[in-house]
Amino acid sequence: MNQQIRDVIRAHARLPADVDTLADDDDLYEAGMTSHASVNVMLGLEDAFDVEFPDQMLKRSVFESIAAMEAAIGQLVAGSAA
Amino acid sequence: MTTAVGIDLVAVESVGEALREHGERYLSRVYTPAEVAASHGSPRRLAERFAAKEAAIKALRPDRGTAVPWREIELLDGPQLVLSGGARELARAAGLSRLAVSVSAQGEYATAVVYAASAAGGFQ
Numbered sequence: 001m002n003q004q005i006r007d008v009i010r011a012h013a014r015l016p017a018d019v020d021t022l023a024d025d026d027d028l029y030e031a032g033m034t035s036h037a038s039v040n041v042m043l044g045l046e047d048a049f050d051v052e053f054p055d056q057m058l059k060r061s062v063f064e065s066i067a068a069m070e071a072a073i074g075q076l077v078a079g080s081a082a
Numbered sequence: 083m084t085t086a087v088g089i090d091l092v093a094v095e096s097v098g099e100a101l102r103e104h105g106e107r108y109l110s111r112v113y114t115p116a117e118v119a120a121s122h123g124s125p126r127r128l129a130e131r132f133a134a135k136e137a138a139i140k141a142l143r144p145d146r147g148t149a150v151p152w153r154e155i156e157l158l159d160g161p162q163l164v165l166s167g168g169a170r171e172l173a174r175a176a177g178l179s180r181l182a183v184s185v186s187a188q189g190e191y192a193t194a195v196v197y198a199a200s201a202a203g204g205f206q
Binding site: 012014034035036037039040043044055056057058059060061064 | 090092093096097099100103104107108111112129132136144146147148149150151152
C-alpha cells in the first residue's frame with residue numbers, strides 16, 4: 001500500500017522533490033503539494049484503491065502525509081470489507 | 083469586530099488534469115451544480131472557483147482535523163460566496179457573518195481573495 005500511495009503522489013502531487021526522498025510522516029504541503037494537487041491525489045487514491053473518501057474525511061490531516069493517507073485508506077478498505 | 087482574510091493561487095493546468103482524468107467525478111466532488119453550469123467546462127473558470135473555496139477555507143481557519151467539503155463553499159455570479167453545512171457552522175462559530183470575494187485569472191494561474199467580517203466589522 002505504501003508504494004502505491006507514493007506512486008499516486010508521484011503522478012499527481014507535483015512535488016519539487018522525488019517522493020521517494022520523503023519519510024512517511026513528512027508534511028506533503030510543506031514539501032510543495034498545493035491545495036488543488038491534493039484533490040488530484042485524492043481522486044488518484046480513490047482509483048488506485050477503489051475507495052471513496054467520505055465528506056468527513058476531507059480534511060487537511062488526512063492528506064498531509066503518506067502515513068496519514070495510509071491510515072485513512074486502511075480504514076476505508078476495512079470498512080468496505082466488513 | 084472580527085475580521086479574517088484568505089488568499090489562494092491555483093494552477094489552471096491542475097484543474098485541466100483533473101477534468102481529463104476524472105471528468106464528472108471531479109466536478110461532482112468539488113463543485114455544486116450551479117458552479118458547474120456557470121463554468122461551462124472552462125478550466126480557468128473552475129480554477130477561479132477552486133481558488134475562492136480555498137481562500138474562504140483559509141479565512142475560516144479550520145483546524146487540521148476539521149473537514150470542510152469543497153461543495154459547502156459555493157461561488158456564484160456577483161461574485162458572491164454562499165456557505166452551507168460545516169463551512170457555515172465554522173463561520174458562525176467564528177462570528178463571521180459577512181464575506182466578500184474577488185477572483186482573477188491570467189495565463190497559467192487563477193487567484194482569489196476572501197475577506198470575512200463580523201456583522202459590525204469593517205467594510206460596507
